[in-house]
Amino acid sequence: MGATNGSAPMGRTPEPGLLRSLLFAPASHERHSRKALESAADAAILDLEDAVPEADKGMARHRAAALLSERALPAPLALVRINALATAHAYPDLLQVVGPGLDGIVLPKTESAEDVHTLAWALTQLERGRGLAAGAIRIIPIVESARGLYAAVAIAGASPRVRTLNFGVGDFTLDTGMLPEPGNPGVSWARAQVALACRLAGAEPPIDTAHLTLDDHEGLEREALDARRLGFQGKACIHPDQLPVVHRVFTPTPAEVARAQTIVDRFEAALTAGVGALRVGPDFVDQPIAARAVQVLERARRAGVREEAP
Numbered sequence: 243m244g245a246t247n248g249s250a251p252m253g254r255t256p257e258p259g260l261l262r263s264l265l266f267a268p269a270s271h272e273r274h275s276r277k278a279l280e281s282a283a284d285a286a287i288l289d290l291e292d293a294v295p296e297a298d299k300g301m302a303r304h305r306a307a308a309l310l311s312e313r314a315l316p317a318p319l320a321l322v323r324i325n326a327l328a329t330a331h332a333y334p335d336l337l338q339v340v341g342p343g344l345d346g347i348v349l350p351k352t353e354s355a356e357d358v359h360t361l362a363w364a365l366t367q368l369e370r371g372r373g374l375a376a377g378a379i380r381i382i383p384i385v386e387s388a389r390g391l392y393a394a395v396a397i398a399g400a401s402p403r404v405r406t407l408n409f410g411v412g413d414f415t416l417d418t419g420m421l422p423e424p425g426n427p428g429v430s431w432a433r434a435q436v437a438l439a440c441r442l443a444g445a446e447p448p449i450d451t452a453h454l455t456l457d458d459h460e461g462l463e464r465e466a467l468d469a470r471r472l473g474f475q476g477k478a479c480i481h482p483d484q485l486p487v488v489h490r491v492f493t494p495t496p497a498e499v500a501r502a503q504t505i506v507d508r509f510e511a512a513l514t515a516g517v518g519a520l521r522v523g524p525d526f527v528d529q530p531i532a533a534r535a536v537q538v539l540e541r542a543r544r545a546g547v548r549e550e551a552p
Contacts, residue, residue, distance in 0.1 A: 261449055264348075265480075266479065268294055268302070269303065285320075287478075290339075292350075321382065324350075340379065350413075362403055395443050406448050410451050412454075430472070451477070499542045
């Protein structure tokens, strides 16, 4: 089944692997950072921003650069969250960390397409000056303010480097006065807007905010399921113990893959016979249902999941 409506983001080729998990680690803490880079996360984020005190910013960027330079394995992806562009730290962060071991920059406090343009221009100059492939370093903007949410479509479409957005609930609720409590309808509404913005811009589905209560795997799973229902592809994590829960929620099971493959196969056979809808077991299947099955198969392929053997 080919280009079924809704089966892929508009205008961009999907990344090879899903970003189900982004594992944050303070770059000032070498052991935690090294552990993140060796973890089962889809991407590790060496954090130079909120997790690093002001007095340690210089040391943290130096450690991040050292870890990236000695990076041996291609997985997980290696990302760095720099400080916001409005700070004095952002440019020194980039000068220190941009190199062969870096896969992407996470941009906090993103509030406009111009923020992305500025970062993309700087990355282009650094790539050129350091012999890196043009456009190799991706950008993941964090939407975490009312202004950022208002501009989310423009942000997501501002550069080919932007493959997806990250939603940051902590700063968003601080900025808007909303309460960061489970089930807050305002926060759910904002999450939905971020997912819609990615779709409208032709980007991949977004990454949800981190669950900040450690050892609360039930709460983490509920929050991840809510994000999945709203169209997110993954979730930020702050501890490796959160990864199994997050991966389980955002990865199709072998049974789901087998079911999706059955739907696609039977729908294609029906179309060949001139029939546009059919029953598969108890379910009525038409084009939108078949298109959703294609999405399941694509997510499973990118996550390395095979269908369950009969």
